[in-house]
Structures are given as structure tokens and as C-alpha cells.
Amino acid sequence: MKKVIPIREAAAAAAPLWATANQAERLAELTAKTNDPAKDLPLRRDVRFLGMLLGKVLVEQEGERLFKIVEQLRRLFIQYREQPGHQGLSEAHKIISALTVDDAYRVTKAFAIYFELTNLAETNHRKRRRRAAKLHAEQPALEGSFRGTFRRMRAAGIDAGQALEVLRKIKVVPVFLSCSNAAASPAASNFSTTSPSPPPPPRTTSSKSSLKLPLSGKPTKFA
Numbered sequence: 001m002k003k004v005i006p007i008r009e010a011a012a013a014a015a016p017l018w019a020t021a022n023q024a025e026r027l028a029e030l031t032a033k034t035n036d037p038a039k040d041l042p043l044r045r046d047v048r049f050l051g052m053l054l055g056k057v058l059v060e061q062e063g064e065r066l067f068k069i070v071e072q073l074r075r076l077f078i079q080y081r082e083q084p085g086h087q088g089l090s091e092a093h094k095i096i097s098a099l100t101v102d103d104a105y106r107v108t109k110a111f112a113i114y115f116e117l118t119n120l121a122e123t124n125h126r127k128r129r130r131r132a133a134k135l136h137a138e139q140p141a142l143e144g145s146f147r148g149t150f151r152r153m154r155a156a157g158i159d160a161g162q163a164l165e166v167l168r169k170i171k172v173v174p175v176f177l178s179c180s181n182a183a184a185s186p187a188a189s190n191f192s193t194t195s196p197s198p199p200p201p202p203r204t205t206s207s208k209s210s211l212k213l214p215l216s217g218k219p220t221k222f223a
């Protein structure tokens with residue numbers, strides 16, 4: 001009988017990704033300058049953890065076979081990105097071409113959820129860095145923050161009058177977004193609002209083929 005790994009146990013097993021004996025080092029990562037590679041380390045840990053958790057959910061609910069397909073495609077795409085001349089893209093094309101419609105749907109949905117989790121991790125990381133910067137005012141202001149922008153303006157010799165003159169020329173246009181995640185993206189305006197996404201078209205596949213992923217507090221169908 002296959003052992004089912006509960007979500008909480010899967011999360012606990014991955015806890016060492018965050019464990020550290022040097023909290024000051026972790027704080028230094030959060031307050032690192034924009035051009036310091038260390039600033040991305042907490043985000044990388046989060047993405048690794050969420051990817052491991054998603055993999056365990058896939059194994060638990062759809063079995064090793066689907067997980068191995070997703071993992072094989074993921075590695076091929078990474079190899080192709082890092083080495084453009086690599087045969088990874090053609091190999092991935094062969095794997096995808098051999099999938100049934102149901103399997104192709106599940107694989108696509110698995111990648112879609114992975115990208116959604118990655119976007120959420122990036123949003124959380126930006127907020128985390130802003131909080132860390134506020135707690136340590138002695139640290140240099142982060143580029144792109146209000147404080148950092150004001151410091152750059154002062155260094156460039158822009159006074160308050162010039163700044164106000166530029167602000168008067170700015171045109172703010174509200175944007176209605178159908179994607180809830182887009183509202184949290186850096187490119188989205190603070191004045192943007194979101195509209196509810198339209199319901200998906202009805203599917204004719206059997207309810208047996210739906211994968212339920214309890215990633216948001218309550219089970220949601222993988223359909």
C-alpha cells in the first residue's frame with residue numbers, strides 16, 4: 001500500500017531550508033543592496049521549498065509517473081535556458097507529443113501552479129525586504145523605494161520645485177485586470193483595481209481525472 005505523505009509532514013520535512021544558526025546573516029540577506037546576489041537567497045529558498053511541496057502533492061495525488069514527467073521537462077527546460085544549443089527543447093517536444101490529452105492537461109496545470117507559487121514567493125520577498133529596510137534605517141535605502149528615489153533625486157540636484165513640476169505632468173490611468181496575480185506585480189499601478197476572472201469553460205473530462213491540490217487552505221480541483 002502506497003504511503004500518503006500529509007501536506008504538513010511534507011512541509012516539516014523541508015523545514016531545514018530555513019533553519020540557521022546565524023540569524024544576523026539572514027537579516028543581512030534581506031537588507032542586501034540591489035546589486036548584491038545575496039538578496040535573492042531567501043527567495044531561492046522559498047521557491048525550492050514550494051517546488052518540493054508541490055512535487056510531494058503531485059506524487060500523493062497523481063503518482064510517481066506524472067511527477068517524473070513534470071520533473072524531466074523542468075530539467076530539460078532549465079538545461080536549454082542555460083545552454084541554448086542543448087537538445088533539451090527537442091527532447092521535451094518528444095515527451096510532450098507522446099502525452100495523452102489528460103496527461104498534457106495535468107502537466108500544464110502543474111507548471112501553471114508552480115509559476116503561480118513562484119510569483120507569490122516573489123511578492124512576499126519584496127514585502128519582506130521592505131519591512132527589513134524599515135527596521136534598519138541605518139542601512140542604505142533600497143533602489144526603487146521612496147527613500148531610495150528621493151536620495152537619488154537629491155544627489156542629482158533635483159529640488160522640490162522641479163519634482164513637483166514633473167509630477168504635474170504624470171497621467172494616472174486606472175487599469176482593470178482580470179488576473180488577480182497581475183495586481184501584485186511590480187509593473188501594476190498602485191491605482192489598479194481587479195475584476196473577478198470569468199468562469200472557465202465547462203470541461204467534458206471525467207471528474208476522476210481532476211487533481212485536488214489543497215494549497216490555499218481548502219481543496220481546489222485541478223480542473
